[in-house]
Amino acid sequence: MIKKLSLKNILFLDIETVPEHASYSELSEVKKKLWELKTQYQRKEDFTPEEFYDRAGIWAEFGKIVCISVGFMAFQGDLRTFRITTFHGEEKKLLLEFKNLLEDHFSGPQHLLCAHNGKEFDFPYIARRMLIHNIELPFKLDLFGKKPWEVPHLDTLELWKFGDFKHYTSLKLLCNVLNVPSPKDDIDGSEVRDVYYNDQNLDRIIVYCEKDVVAIAQVVLRLRQEELLTEEEILSV
Structure with a gap:
């Protein structure tokens, strides 16, 4: 079935998220209590709510998106390219820019959004953060x-x-077993919070995010039993 999909109609994407605030102390007293209740099952008695706050980025109610990287296939005759770009900066701004991309170029019935674990994480996270910012959901995220x-x-x-x-x-494991070059050669998800708040190095996070997008596209190509993208075919736009 996957071989029947037209690659030019797929928007590959990945997001990187961090806690909404740099430290637990910046939360209001109400939000601290809500955080305690939200995480009590995951924490058990191993961590206090404050000690567990470094992981707040995985929940849309307590985190924020710092970048959304997207990539798509373009074909001109026998020439294939994979064009990649990243929306970053203030969260509401990057969400609006991403929404504009969807509505202007990927809103047709033939278009698909593709991510790894996207149905459990990326897609609902983006939708929730849009609603938190009072942004009307684009058709592709309104389920x-x-x-x-x-x-x-x-x-x-x-x-x-x-x-x-x-x-x-x-x-990372899927890339390994399918013989796709691993995208994880610098940082991993557990380090994004520190790179963002402590190192203030968003560029490093963007590189990490874009490599994931390329890896997702490579996995789809491998599942279709097609040739992987070469470095020459991957273009930043």
Whole structure:
């Protein structure tokens, strides 16, 4: 089935998130209590709410998006290129820019959004943060009333599960077993918070995010049993 999809209609994407504030102490007293209640199951008695706050970026209610990287295939005759760009900066601004891209270029019924574990993380996270900023959801993220087969989302984790719902495979592991060059050669997700707040090095996070987008596209190509992208075919725009 995946071979029947037109690659030019797929927008590959990845997001990077961090806690909404640099430290737990910056939360209001109400938000501190809500954080304590939200995380009590994950923390158990191993961590205090303050000690656990470094992980706040994984929840849209307590985190924020610092960049969204996207990539798409372009074809001109026999020439194939993969064009990649990143929206970054103030969160509401980058969300609006991403929304404009969807509405201007990827709003048709043939268009799909593709991410690794996107259905559980990237897509709902973006939608929740848009609503928090009072941004109307673009059609591709508004799932209300849609039947499962009408949801315009492609998830490489789901493709690899083959219906096995208990099975989780990281993008790094999937790249390894499919012989795709690993995107994780600098930082990993657990370090993004420190790189953002302590090192204030957003450029490093963007590079990390864009490498993930390339890896997701490479996985789709491998699942279609097609040639991987070469470095010459990957273009920043």
